[in-house]
Amino acid sequence: MSSDEIVDPTFQHDVSIRRVLLHLVLPLLALVLGILAVVLIGVHSYRTTRAGVQSLTHELLGAVQHYIGQEVSDYIMPAAAGNIIAAGMIGHVPAAVQDRVFYSYGGAMLRSVPQIQSFYLADDEGHFTLITRRKDGKNQERTTLQVRNGHKVFHHDYYTDDGEKIGEADDDAKDYDPRNRPWYQNTENSNEIKWTQPYLFATDKQFVMTSSMRFKAQDGHTLVFATNISLNELSGFLDKIKVGKTGNAIILDSKGRVMAGRHLMQQAEAAGWDPNKMVLNPKTHPVFARGFDHYRVRGVGAHSFALNGKRYVTIASLLPNSSEGWILLLSAPESDFSSFAEQSSRQSLQFAGIIIVFSIVLAGLLIRQVRRSERSDRRLEAQANQISREVSAVQQVAVTPRLFELSNDSLVLTEQLAHMAQARRASIWRFLHDGSAMICEDSYDLKQDTHSGGFEMSRTEMEAFFQAIEEGEAFTVARAASDPRTAQFERLVMREVGTRELSVHPVHNAEGIVGALVLEDASMAEHLVYFVDLVGSITGVRLASIYNRSAEQPDAQSTADAMHQALQQAASLPATRFDNMLMRAPQMGGVSASGIYPAVAVLVITFSDPVVDGSAETAQLLALIDHLATEVQRIALERHLFAVEVAGHRLICMAGCTAEEDPTALIRMADAALTMRETFMAALSASNLEPVFTMGLDYGAAFGGAVGEEPKVFNLWGQTVSVAELMAQGASDAGTIQVTERVYTELRDRYLFRSRGAFFAPHLGLARAYILAARR
Amino acid sequence: MDTRATGPVLELNKAVPSFDESGLPPVPFSMRLMPGDCAVVEARDASRTTIFADMCSGLVPLTDGSVKFMGLDWNELHDRETNALRGRIGRMTRRQSWADFLGTHMGIMLQQLHHTTRDMEDVVAEATRLSEWFGLPGLPVLRPTMLSDGDLLRAACVRAFMGRPRLLLLEDPLEASSADLEAAFLGALTTARDKGAGVIWLVRNNAVWQGYRQGITSMWRLADDGLVAVRTG
Numbered sequence A: 001m002s003s004d005e006i007v008d009p010t011f012q013h014d015v016s017i018r019r020v021l022l023h024l025v026l027p028l029l030a031l032v033l034g035i036l037a038v039v040l041i042g043v044h045s046y047r048t049t050r051a052g053v054q055s056l057t058h059e060l061l062g063a064v065q066h067y068i069g070q071e072v073s074d075y076i077m078p079a080a081a082g083n084i085i086a087a088g089m090i091g092h093v094p095a096a097v098q099d100r101v102f103y104s105y106g107g108a109m110l111r112s113v114p115q116i117q118s119f120y121l122a123d124d125e126g127h128f129t130l131i132t133r134r135k136d137g138k139n140q141e142r143t144t145l146q147v148r149n150g151h152k153v154f155h156h157d158y159y160t161d162d163g164e165k166i167g168e169a170d171d172d173a174k175d176y177d178p179r180n181r182p183w184y185q186n187t188e189n190s191n192e193i194k195w196t197q198p199y200l201f202a203t204d205k206q207f208v209m210t211s212s213m214r215f216k217a218q219d220g221h222t223l224v225f226a227t228n229i230s231l232n233e234l235s236g237f238l239d240k241i242k243v244g245k246t247g248n249a250i251i252l253d254s255k256g257r258v259m260a261g262r263h264l265m266q267q268a269e270a271a272g273w274d275p276n277k278m279v280l281n282p283k284t285h286p287v288f289a290r291g292f293d294h295y296r297v298r299g300v301g302a303h304s305f306a307l308n309g310k311r312y313v314t315i316a317s318l319l320p321n322s323s324e325g326w327i328l329l330l331s332a333p334e335s336d337f338s339s340f341a342e343q344s345s346r347q348s349l350q351f352a353g354i355i356i357v358f359s360i361v362l363a364g365l366l367i368r369q370v371r372r373s374e375r376s377d378r379r380l381e382a383q384a385n386q387i388s389r390e391v392s393a394v395q396q397v398a399v400t401p402r403l404f405e406l407s408n409d410s411l412v413l414t415e416q417l418a419h420m421a422q423a424r425r426a427s428i429w430r431f432l433h434d435g436s437a438m439i440c441e442d443s444y445d446l447k448q449d450t451h452s453g454g455f456e457m458s459r460t461e462m463e464a465f466f467q468a469i470e471e472g473e474a475f476t477v478a479r480a481a482s483d484p485r486t487a488q489f490e491r492l493v494m495r496e497v498g499t500r501e502l503s504v505h506p507v508h509n510a511e512g513i514v515g516a517l518v519l520e521d522a523s524m525a526e527h528l529v530y531f532v533d534l535v536g537s538i539t540g541v542r543l544a545s546i547y548n549r550s551a552e553q554p555d556a557q558s559t560a561d562a563m564h565q566a567l568q569q570a571a572s573l574p575a576t577r578f579d580n581m582l583m584r585a586p587q588m589g590g591v592s593a594s595g596i597y598p599a600v601a602v603l604v605i606t607f608s609d610p611v612v613d614g615s616a617e618t619a620q621l622l623a624l625i626d627h628l629a630t631e632v633q634r635i636a637l638e639r640h641l642f643a644v645e646v647a648g649h650r651l652i653c654m655a656g657c658t659a660e661e662d663p664t665a666l667i668r669m670a671d672a673a674l675t676m677r678e679t680f681m682a683a684l685s686a687s688n689l690e691p692v693f694t695m696g697l698d699y700g701a702a703f704g705g706a707v708g709e710e711p712k713v714f715n716l717w718g719q720t721v722s723v724a725e726l727m728a729q730g731a732s733d734a735g736t737i738q739v740t741e742r743v744y745t746e747l748r749d750r751y752l753f754r755s756r757g758a759f760f761a762p763h764l765g766l767a768r769a770y771i772l773a774a775r776r
Numbered sequence B: 001m002d003t004r005a006t007g008p009v010l011e012l013n014k015a016v017p018s019f020d021e022s023g024l025p026p027v028p029f030s031m032r033l034m035p036g037d038c039a040v041v042e043a044r045d046a047s048r049t050t051i052f053a054d055m056c057s058g059l060v061p062l063t064d065g066s067v068k069f070m071g072l073d074w075n076e077l078h079d080r081e082t083n084a085l086r087g088r089i090g091r092m093t094r095r096q097s098w099a100d101f102l103g104t105h106m107g108i109m110l111q112q113l114h115h116t117t118r119d120m121e122d123v124v125a126e127a128t129r130l131s132e133w134f135g136l137p138g139l140p141v142l143r144p145t146m147l148s149d150g151d152l153l154r155a156a157c158v159r160a161f162m163g164r165p166r167l168l169l170l171e172d173p174l175e176a177s178s179a180d181l182e183a184a185f186l187g188a189l190t191t192a193r194d195k196g197a198g199v200i201w202l203v204r205n206n207a208v209w210q211g212y213r214q215g216i217t218s219m220w221r222l223a224d225d226g227l228v229a230v231r232t233g
Helices: A014-091 A095-112 A232-240 A264-270 A286-298 A334-398 A411-421 A463-470 A487-494 A531-547 A559-570 A615-638 A664-686 A719-730 A741-747 B046-056 B079-086 B104-115 B120-133 B149-161 B179-194 B210-215
Strands: A116-123 A128-133 A140-148 A151-159 A165-172 A199-201 A206-216 A222-230 A248-252 A258-261 A301-307 A310-318 A327-333 A425-431 A437-445 A450-452 A456-458 A475-477 A502-509 A512-520 A594-607 A643-647 A650-655 A693-707 A713-717 A737-740 A751-761 A765-775 B010-017 B029-033 B038-042 B062-069 B089-092 B167-171 B198-203 B218-223 B226-230
Touching (some): A014 A222, A014 A248, A014 A327, A095 A128, A095 A140, A116 A206, A206 A232, A222 A232, A232 A258, A232 A264, A258 A264, A286 A301, A286 A310, A286 A327, A310 A334, A327 A334, A411 A425, A411 A512, A411 A531, A437 A512, A456 A487, A463 A487, A463 A512, A487 A502, A502 A531, A512 A531, A559 A664, A594 A664, A594 A719, A615 A643, A615 A664, A643 A713, A650 A664, A650 A719, A664 A693, A664 A737, A664 A765, A693 A719, A693 A741, A737 A741, A741 A765, B010 B046, B029 B226, B046 B062, B046 B167, B046 B198, B089 B149, B104 B120, B104 B149, B120 B149, B120 B179, B149 B167, B149 B179, B179 B198, B179 B210
Parallel strands (some): B038 B198, B038 B218, B089 B167, B167 B198
Antiparallel strands (some): A116 A128, A128 A140, A140 A151, A151 A165, A199 A206, A248 A258, A248 A327, A301 A310, A310 A327, A425 A437, A425 A512, A437 A450, A437 A456, A450 A751, A475 A502, A594 A650, A643 A650, A693 A713, A751 A765, B010 B029, B010 B062, B218 B226
């Protein structure tokens, strides 16, 4: 494609984009979407599970809380309800049996209700009665406040559970007055059950609370009945209760003081046995402290919060049937309830991960498969291209006129062969009829784009190579120099261009093996489908037409030798004529007045018109032209040319103006042309000018003679002259020598030529033109 | 030299032109032109010849089949590509095809200046060379209407062979022309073919191309029943 086109219509980008989209982006997109869907579903299921677990946790905690509330209520009930029952019983009996009722009630209660510590009964006159368990917890102790000898004493009577008295004792009561005790005083003006603050008995490590109730006896006295209930048992109960796996419960009063809970005694000890100091410590009970804060702000109910990166749920509720403002606080880590959910989420995440890995592997396989099929598509396409290239090459070969006639150089064969096989050089060799030598019909150098041919190799030089061809099998040698069959060929033919690989295809026809196609450094040779065979067959047919001709006498001498010989032969020719401007004294010896010359070599040199301004430049130019003219004279004399004419900006050199055909004329002329070209180039570049000349060379019949009065002027006419002129005018670049097919045919074994292609010339029709490149 | 360009230059594959829009018979046209080929198409009707050349340039809507130029189907290309592709066609047509508000030289060079990034100087040099080749004293700068018929024909030759055409659609250039134009024309034709151009030479009678007989690769006749191959030689 020509590179200077602005829009290249052959460039089609949409196909590749679509392909990339289809083969790479789509599977990846599907994969990403799949992964996204899995992740979304995972997250969603985790969230719903978590919400479910949370509500379940709350319900569970609610149930636990209800249960604990019930338990606590049951625990306190004997103290609260017992007061009412006892008050009713004592208040309705005569004063004389009040004590007995008190003892029997108290004894029965102490035996059956473990959390009750003792009962008090006091009246407004300062009488005080108490029933409690002995310290061993088995027997009962009845204490009354008595006055002996003006001293108040506590009189203790000890009974077994069966009511049998087992001892008594007294101790000093100092100034004890039950009416000053808090449990008595807080019932003032009330007939409701009142509770005291809990207080600690450091001696027996009991955390005790008193409920009391005021009532009127039959005799009109005011009595206060009090029940001491130990909270240790409640703490023990709360200790045993498990909320979730690791959660627990605590009972607080409205000021945040601990009423019951785990490790109550340790707390009491730490607080110095002062119940007022037993407040929740955020250091030791961080979760309860936070839960209590939440309760104080948000009221009763369940609250979730995070602490130290862990989520907790607490539930706070007011305890019924208890002292005012008691709060039951339950707390448990959420994970205790939701751990199974987390586990299930983790599992589903793992499953999702496995699915994702599988999808990635599948997508990878898909992409790999797609790429493979694409690659094979490309290979098929390349093969199809190769075939179409071969078809087009065959087409090129097929349209060549007179393809099967050996007289017509079918350069297209080697050219197409070299192009198709990407070979550095392709050549066609034929055996001489006796097989003693091989002659190169045509050799095409792809890199230099030049044709040559005519050289010869004798069997004695390379017997092994000849035999290898005569075996009839095509062979390829990667290193021609190291293979015994081709070592000699490499040395003689390949080394000059530096090729290493050689592939040889023998040419068959009816007579057997008549020659070979030789490809050097052919990178594509193995991919050629049938083209080499086809060219081989064509060559076979071409060679068959001449194979029966009599043995030829190849001219094996080198160009230099030939030149020398030609010059020697030409020594007898008449001296060179310089007509017109280059005229010397007329010497007509050896020239008929007018005549036909069968083989004249005519070289026409045309100069383009020089651009001059100023006389100094003109003078310079004239000096240069003079120099060039002198050089032409010298060369013409050296090469024994017949005549040199100057006409305007053209210079016409001719050789071979003899009645008999002179085989050396063309060689001398070609050599002169190359020498003149070099000389002109040197002279022009010395004057800092571009090469402003072109040369045309033809060889053939012409007629001419000396015309006019003395001094007569020699002139030549004919097609050869006009074609040579045409060649000079039509030369592709300045400084080139364009020659006709006939010149090429005569000289190709001595000089290197470059094919310029086929041209149409008036009166000649289609013909090929060549550029004479160099001496071989 | 890239005569090794693969595939046909022009391929008419059962292309059925729309009769309403072209006037060509609505029958399938099939033809293959390889690089370097020269096909002579004989047609009596001059306007039909022009329409046939239009069809090869993708200007005639088809009802069926396809016309491919350099392997690209005219119908499947966008305008930008179609226009660029037409820049690779050298054409001589009987239809009025010169813009009279421009000098002939602009008409000649417009295609190269529009489609390529070649230097102005380069294009002018080529146009001048071709003008001289076709027997003009130089690149004509007068307006086309001011030129004589013969010179306009020469200018048309120059325009067709400018650049490196891959396809030459030549509507009978040699009719009523002088003999020296014939030689120049055939020379230019051979050079273009050698560079890989495919040539469709549309003629009215078969006398004109006899001088070039050896160079013709195929011979067709444009008749009412479509394109008919004629035996050569």
